[in-house]
Amino acid sequence: MKIALIGLGTTGRIVAEYLLKEQVLTMVLCKKSSNKAGKDLGEILHRPATGIIVESIDNLEEKLLRERPDVLIDFSQPVFLRENLALLARCKVNVVTAVTGYSEMDVKRIKAVTRSGKLGVVMAPNITYGVNVLLAIAGIVAELQVDCDFEIIEENHKNKKDSPSGTAKKIAAAVLTSLSDSGGCVDAIPIHSIRSGDTIGKHKILVTGQYDQIEISHTAFSREAYAEGAHKAALFIKGKKGIYEMKDVFGLGMSKCKSVINKINKLNSGQCCCG
Structure with a gap:
């Protein structure tokens, strides 16, 4: 090649x-x-x-x-x-x-x-593979937590020209799509951008309900x-x-995400999800 x-x-x-x-x-x-x-x-x-x-x-x-x-x-x-x-x-x-x-x-x-x-x-x-796993997880969580509030915090190096990052926009789009498909009615996901030092890339999703909060994050340690x-x-x-x-x-398409959601639903209903 x-x-x-x-x-x-x-x-x-x-x-x-x-x-x-x-x-x-x-x-x-x-x-x-x-x-x-x-x-x-x-x-x-x-x-x-x-x-x-x-x-x-x-x-x-x-x-x-x-x-x-x-x-x-x-x-x-x-x-x-x-x-x-x-x-x-x-x-x-x-x-x-x-x-x-x-x-x-x-x-x-x-x-x-x-x-x-x-x-x-x-x-x-x-x-990166890790960011794409984060994207898949974001869609799954949005489908399961449709009544929660979602926000994204992203950090990148001080010389990065675009703000918010393309990854943050992609995460927001994934969340909005899943919320819409699940009956949610949110127009936009707030994104907070930080530009400092030589930060390689950090993205965090906050999922906040009435009584608790979920945090999903990805941090790149190396540009490799x-x-x-x-x-x-x-x-x-x-x-x-x-x-x-x-x-x-x-290979992180919709079918794989749906499979994970089905397993979670089976666990919540007390069914075995090993098969």
């Missing part, structure tokens, strides 16, 4: 290290004005030379046709996919985008291109969790067409 990467920020560099270790990274791109262009990736990662020269996205189509990556992993900015989506489809390069901050129009365009059968995309603002998720997403999307989320990559 051949993977291209764009975005060598704090997380992108760790992703590059991980993909080098997995021996799948063959191409690294940067924006046109970047001073990283022309340097060996090893120099940027403060390690021995890798033989991979970072290239700017000038003449991108020519470079993609030369290297023929199966998948491009995007840890850059929304503008990259906004400007190069059709080009990637033409070059038959599928995409894993861990970028947040896409506009509604951006998302509509991505969906339109994938519906045409020309491209496969994993939209992955919440790329993002690298592992990106690699799994790339393996998943290779050769596929259409648009997917990380719940598809990890």
Whole structure:
């Protein structure tokens, strides 16, 4: 498998290290004005030379046709996919985008291109397995605790541009969907954002009833969790067409959530749930 990467920020560099270790990274791109262009990736990662020269996205189509990556992993900015989506489809390069901050129009365009059968995309603002388990749990709890109040608290590093985070928005959407499906009538889930230091990522859901409160939280200890998720997403999307989320990559779909809810209901009714 051949993977291209764009975005060598704090997380992108760790992703590059991980993909080098997995021996799948063959191409690294940067924006046109970047001073990283022309340097060996090893120099940027403060390690021995890798033989991979970072290239700017000038003449991108020519470079993609030369290297023929199966998948491009995007840890850059929304503008990259906004400007190069059709080009990637033409070059038959599928995409894993861990970028947040896409506009509604951006998302509509991505969906339109994938519906045409020309491209496969994993939209992955919440790329770690743990966060996706949290999302699944949030939906389950919302279905079981429909009369409670829900709030989300998220913390990220001080340089994160979007607030609230894409993950927090995704959690809120999951809660709202489950509440609506269960007869709840809530218009929005409050989200409280904190930006400080080098916090990698913390998300907490508060579920408050009249007499008690449930807290569900996820804390990332290492950015390597993002690298592992990106690699799994790339393996998943290779050769596929259409648009997917990380719940598809990890197999955390609705059927699995419904199975958990059924087991909880059986336990509450005193039935055995082992079968």
